[in-house]
Amino acid sequence: GDSVTQMEGPVTLSEEAFLTINCTYTATGYPSLFWYVQYPGEGLQLLLKATKADDKGSNKGFEATYRKETTSFHLEKGSVQVSDSAVYFCALSDSSSASKIIFGSGTRLSIRP
Amino acid sequence: KAGVTQTPRYLIKTRGQQVTLSCSPISGHRSVSWYQQTPGQGLQFLFEYFSETQRNKGNFPGRFSGRQFSNSRSEMNVSTLELGDSALYLCASSLLGGDSNQPQHFGDGTRLSIL
Numbered sequence: 355g356d357s358v359t360q361m362e363g364p365v366t367l368s369e370e371a372f373l374t375i376n377c378t379y380t381a382t383g384y385p386s387l388f389w390y391v392q393y394p395g396e397g398l399q400l401l402l403k404a405t406k407a408d409d410k411g412s413n414k415g416f417e418a419t420y421r422k423e424t425t426s427f428h429l430e431k432g433s434v435q436v437s438d439s440a441v442y443f444c445a446l447s448d449s450s451s452a453s454k455i456i457f458g459s460g461t462r463l464s465i466r467p
Numbered sequence: 468k469a470g471v472t473q474t475p476r477y478l479i480k481t482r483g484q485q486v487t488l489s490c491s492p493i494s495g496h497r498s499v500s501w502y503q504q505t506p507g508q509g510l511q512f513l514f515e516y517f518s519e520t521q522r523n524k525g526n527f528p529g530r531f532s533g534r535q536f537s538n539s540r541s542e543m544n545v546s547t548l549e550l551g552d553s554a555l556y557l558c559a560s561s562l563l564g565g566d567s568n569q570p571q572h573f574g575d576g577t578r579l580s581i582l
Contacts, residue, residue: 390573395575396575397471397473397557397573397574397575397576398510398557398559398573399573400570400571400572403570443510448512451515451522451523453498453500453515453517453522453523453561453571454500454512454515454523454525455500455502455512455559455571456512457509457510457511458509459509460509460510
């Protein structure tokens with residue numbers, strides 16, 4: 355079945371550092387790809403999405419490009435802030451049902467002031 | 468516009484009991500999905516309801532069930548609770564579901580602890 359693999363955490367960076375969180379996927383069809391963020395004690399928030407190959411999703415300084423040839427959707431940000439500390443989940447919509455989202459294991463990000 | 472509301476936020480039960488969790492979707496949203504989040508298994512899809520009908524189902528035992536009412540509010544029930552059912556249960560709603568262009572909006576979850 356479809357699956358998502360993302361880099362293990364935790365990731366600790368200093369403020370203003372460059373961020374990359376790797377994500378690769380396996381899917382039989384052409385899924386949409388997502389990054390969700392979870393702040394402590396809260397539910398998930400959609401950070402960005404891309405629905406087809408070569409699409410770039412972006413929001414709040416974060417970007418990710420749907421790479422079909424490498425089956426990847428890496429999350430990047432040029433300059434992180436303390437407020438970006440959270441758990442980040444890469445996800446895809448299941449090939450059989452767009453309502454069913456398959457999540458990666460999550461990457462905890464901590465930013466030092 | 469109010470977000471997805473889940474009640475209660477926290478719940479403590481003992482093994483063998485049953486529990487009902489509630490989810491009120493964003494007004495106008497007709498699709499409601501449920502997920503279980505645990506440290507070991509991560510986020511796993513439980514089921515989705517649309518127009519009072521279960522439309523999709525994940526790989527969970529029959530002890531996990533749900534329903535949706537005519538106002539789109541949904542409940543999830545877990546019977547004969549086991550220690551491994553301790554988790555954060557998240558509900559998500561979307562306008563119609565079935566379309567990845569319509570984002571799912573998540574509630575803050577119900578944290579269920581089994582003693």
